[in-house]
Each structure stands twice: as C-alpha cells, then as structure tokens.
Amino acid sequence: MSSIRQRLFACIVTTGLATGAVGAQLLPSLPAVGGIGQAVGALPSLGAPLEQLLSTAQQQTATAPSLDRIALPDAIGSLTAASLLDLRRLRLALLVSAHKRELEQDERGNPVRRGVLVTVDPDPASLAGAIADGFRVERRDTNGDLGLTTVTLAVPGNMRVRMALRRLHQTAPRLIADYDHVYEPSGGSLLASIAALAAGGSASGPAIAMIDGGVASHPSLARAAIEQRAFAGTAKATGHGTAIASLLVGEQGPFRGAATGARLYVADVYGGSPAAGSASAIVAALGWAASKKPAAISISLVGPANALLERATQILARRGIPLVAAVGNDGPAAPVQYPAAYAGVLAITAVDRNDRALPEAGRAAKLDYAAPGADMAAALPGNGYARVRGTSFAAPLVAARIAEAGIAHLGAETAPGRGKVGRGIICHLCRIDPKVVGAK
Structure with a gap:
C-alpha cells in the first residue's frame, strides 16, 4: 500500500x-x-x-x-x-x-463546525421547541446589511452533528437549519504569512469585494486602495488572498491586475486557519461586502450546498450585486460546488495559455464563463511572484471586468476556447506570463 x-x-x-x-x-x-x-x-x-x-x-x-x-x-x-x-x-x-x-463531517464527508447547527430566520415557537429538546442558543446574529437573522445552536451533549440535524428537523420541522459547513480556497490552500497586511491607499475607481483569506503587503499593492476586515478571529495575511488581490488591483512594472484603480474590500473569513471559512463567517462577510456597494464580489471558495449561504446569495441577486465564484478544481467526478452552482451567481472555470479548459476544473451545475487560470503569475506575500493554477485565479478576473465594464458587456468581449468554457473566455489578455516577472 x-x-x-x-x-x-x-x-x-x-x-x-x-x-x-x-x-x-x-x-x-x-x-x-x-x-x-x-x-x-x-x-x-x-x-x-x-x-x-x-x-x-x-x-x-x-x-x-x-x-x-x-x-x-x-x-x-x-x-x-x-x-x-x-x-x-x-x-x-x-x-x-x-x-x-473544531471540525466534524456531514453525511458526504464535507467538513462542518463541530457541535453546532445554524438556523436561518427562526420563528420563536420552533426555536423554543428546539431549546426544550436540549439544544442551546450559542449565539444570535442579525445581519442588518442582508436583513438576515441567524441563530447558532449548540447540539445536546456530545451528540454528533449528523444525528443532531436529523433530531432538530424532527423536533422543529419548520426551522430552516443546516450545518455550518467549512469552505476551501479553490486554487490551493492558504499560505500563512508573517508579512504585514496590505492597507491604505486611495482610489476613485469602482468598488470590488473579495471573500478570501487576508491580503499581505506587496510592492504591486503599495498604491492600491485596500480595506480589510476579519470575520474569523484576527485578520492574517495569506498567500491565496494576496494572489487574488494582486490579480484584481496589483500594479508593478510588467505586472498589472485586471482592475487597477479599483477600491478593494477584503473580507478575511479564515484568520489564517484552514479550519475556519465557515458558512456563517462567509455570510457575515457578504453582508459587510454588500454595504460597500460593490460593482462585483469575487469569491474563490468552494464547498457544499448550504441553506444559510443560499439565502445570502438570493438576497444579493435580488439586489443586483454580481457575485462571481470559482467552480473548484476537483475534477468532473467530484460533487458540484457552491456558491458557484447557485442561481444568480456567475460560475467561472479556468483555461490555460492555449485557451483550453483545465482538465481538473470542477463539474458545474451551470457554467457561465472562463478566464485565465494557469500558466500565469500572481503576487506572493511580501515580495515576488508565483506561478498559480486553479479556478480560484480565474474568478477575480471576471469580477474585475464586471467592475470595469459592467456585467451587461461581458458577452461582447468573450473569446472562444477549447473544452467547457461556458459562454466564452473573459479577460483573455489578462494573463501575466510568469517569465516576465520572474515567478517562482
């Protein structure tokens, strides 16, 4: 073996x-x-x-x-x-x-927060019934930016969350309840960094929000207008978040992001821990992001369907806030990943330098567009650049084009590609050759 x-x-x-x-x-x-x-x-x-x-x-x-x-x-x-x-x-x-x-697994092996369930806009009678059955209110959150209330319930005793969810559905069938699933970056894990967080700067361009790990300082981000907020402990710089931010607003010599001059709002849902990134943290981050009136929200995270996250995406869609999400990199045999699969969310895959869809790209319930996601460079925390690969790095390019030109103009700029690329490739010329910037 x-x-x-x-x-x-x-x-x-x-x-x-x-x-x-x-x-x-x-x-x-x-x-x-x-x-x-x-x-x-x-x-x-x-x-x-x-x-x-x-x-x-x-x-x-x-x-x-x-x-x-x-x-x-x-x-x-x-x-x-x-x-x-x-x-x-x-x-x-x-x-x-x-x-x-911190973690358990649901019926399909997806990671979830241990010992807790999340209810969405619970009615008082159902909540009282759950409490009478041994569930305990751990916290109540009112997301004013989304008009959404969530109540996190601690499960009775040492009960596993799988059994607890079944019991809660029996006890209070009217409750919208689910696990607090944990979501992963869709282009490699978070690279924890001791680099300082990127901050400051001013810009008059459109606002873009990203839901990810924290963004580190980097020469390409020195003049960018970046505001960061933590939704899982203290904000910490990560490689994944830094790479995504550089593809959006980075600018240094031959390296240029797809929306330089935009104002970037970074919601850190990890705090440097891969065991974070929960649905509840992501929804809180989406509320904050929505308050910034963004032209687009980029999210390069993947995970299973979740009732709380679905409700948040529905609210954003009704408000006309474009949410752009990567489809993941676990191949066509893997389960469909969310939030990309939700209605009203643009599902993005990635292509290589030959405009060929990445064979490891995830299976999509729907596929809207593709963008460069391989044979390209992105910033490393502190200094330098790295070669990156994954649908994570395609999603921000589409978000950038929405911010720059508007969602209605996406169809007019598509380029053809090979394989499953949805309606075509966006930001076709946005790939930065790793050799040009000496990427590792």
Whole structure:
C-alpha cells in the first residue's frame, strides 16, 4: 500500500468516514475492520496516474489541508477524474483529522463546525421547541446589511452533528437549519504569512469585494486602495488572498491586475486557519461586502450546498450585486460546488495559455464563463511572484471586468476556447506570463 493510500485509510478510520451513511455516500462497503464494528469503505484506487505523475512532494501538496501552499502543481491536470476525486476525499479527511476539536463531517464527508447547527430566520415557537429538546442558543446574529437573522445552536451533549440535524428537523420541522459547513480556497490552500497586511491607499475607481483569506503587503499593492476586515478571529495575511488581490488591483512594472484603480474590500473569513471559512463567517462577510456597494464580489471558495449561504446569495441577486465564484478544481467526478452552482451567481472555470479548459476544473451545475487560470503569475506575500493554477485565479478576473465594464458587456468581449468554457473566455489578455516577472 502506498503512503498516500495509507494516509487515506487512516483518515477514513480516525475521522469517521467509515460510519453510517458516509460509507455509502463516499466509498463501496467492505466487511467490518479491526473491531470498529461498522462497515468501512474500500480504499479508493488511486491508480497509476497519481503515483506516476505526481512526486511524493506533489502528492503532499495536492492533499495537504494546511497553510503551506498557494496553488496546485501543474501535474494535477494529468490526473484522471477518479484520482482527482480520491485526492479530494483524502484532503477533506486530513483537514478534519488535523482539526478534530473544531471540525466534524456531514453525511458526504464535507467538513462542518463541530457541535453546532445554524438556523436561518427562526420563528420563536420552533426555536423554543428546539431549546426544550436540549439544544442551546450559542449565539444570535442579525445581519442588518442582508436583513438576515441567524441563530447558532449548540447540539445536546456530545451528540454528533449528523444525528443532531436529523433530531432538530424532527423536533422543529419548520426551522430552516443546516450545518455550518467549512469552505476551501479553490486554487490551493492558504499560505500563512508573517508579512504585514496590505492597507491604505486611495482610489476613485469602482468598488470590488473579495471573500478570501487576508491580503499581505506587496510592492504591486503599495498604491492600491485596500480595506480589510476579519470575520474569523484576527485578520492574517495569506498567500491565496494576496494572489487574488494582486490579480484584481496589483500594479508593478510588467505586472498589472485586471482592475487597477479599483477600491478593494477584503473580507478575511479564515484568520489564517484552514479550519475556519465557515458558512456563517462567509455570510457575515457578504453582508459587510454588500454595504460597500460593490460593482462585483469575487469569491474563490468552494464547498457544499448550504441553506444559510443560499439565502445570502438570493438576497444579493435580488439586489443586483454580481457575485462571481470559482467552480473548484476537483475534477468532473467530484460533487458540484457552491456558491458557484447557485442561481444568480456567475460560475467561472479556468483555461490555460492555449485557451483550453483545465482538465481538473470542477463539474458545474451551470457554467457561465472562463478566464485565465494557469500558466500565469500572481503576487506572493511580501515580495515576488508565483506561478498559480486553479479556478480560484480565474474568478477575480471576471469580477474585475464586471467592475470595469459592467456585467451587461461581458458577452461582447468573450473569446472562444477549447473544452467547457461556458459562454466564452473573459479577460483573455489578462494573463501575466510568469517569465516576465520572474515567478517562482
């Protein structure tokens, strides 16, 4: 058994992927293993492509749910859909295994905040019934910017959230309740940085908001107008957030973002921790972003459908605030990812330098546009540039074009592409060649 398969097996056992409905959802069942007393899923066949095309270091990079990478290795594009799905399973299992105090998994293996459920605009009678059944109000939040009230309920005792959600639906069937899912960056994990946060500057251009990790200082952002706010602890600079910001408003020599001169509002939903990025934090961030009257909101995060996040996107859509989201990088066999899949959200995939859709791009319930997302450079925290790859880096380019020209003009500037590119490629000439800026 290869080391990566051993890690997957260990995570299946230690994080509970083998139990209950999860085994049926994720993996074929096998006889009970090692006294666990429940059926465990068969190890996915990672297959020759994974072992042959990715080095050990690349395998660790592609699956590590940590703060040590900014983009996927280029070799990820050579993997089969099955291997990409295996990588997703392992990555999520490792994330939960590394943060057992903060996270659990739902029926499909998605990470959720441990021990809590979130209700949306709960009616008093249903809430009282839930409390009488042992649920406890942990916090109540009124998002005035969205006109939305959420009540976070602590589950009774040490009950697992999967069982608690079923019980809550039985106790208070009128409640709109869901897990507080955790969402991932859709182009590599957050690279934690000791660099100072980018701040200050003035600009008279349109406002753009981004929901991501914190943005570090960088020469390309020295003159940019950036305001940051934390929604998960203290704001911390990250590689992912810095890269996204540079693609929006960066400017240094030959490097130029797609919306230089725009005012950038950064909502940090991670605080430097991959165990953050919850639906409740993202919705709070969306409310703040909406208060800035942005021309567009860019979100390069992916995760499952969630009742709270869906309600927030519906409110934004009714207000006519464009929300642009990446479809993810787990391949065509992976589940459809949100918020990109919601009605009213523009779903964005990525293309390489040959205008070919990235083979690892996620399966989309709908696909609106593509933009450059590989063979390109973006800023590193502090100084320098990195080669980036992923649909994460395509979404901000589309948001930038909406801010600069308006959403009604997107169709007029599309370029043709190869593969699944939706209605065409936006910001076709926005790719910065890594060689031009000496990207690592």
